[in-house]
Amino acid sequence: MEPTKETSHVVELVDILLREGVVVAADVVVSVAEIPLVGIQLRLALAGMTELTKHECFAEWDDTIRGREDADAI
Secondary structure (H helix, E strand, O other), X not given: OOOOOOXXXXXXXXXXXXXXXXXXEEEEEEEEOOEEEEEEEEXXXXXXXXXXXXXXXXXXXXXXXXXXXXXXXX
């Protein structure tokens, strides 16, 4: 008996991530001999454009792109 691989779980996960969005935050400190040399703060926001524009992220960019599409349609 061989295991089956269902891709529907991956599709559901991607759908939820794009619909709801997720933010991942990480802080990294590089140290040598217990002396901190470099500190890095990373922030990643992953969401669909509908969700991002609802929170006014990339709103100006989205308007610019949609304006170009409207101009090209004329």
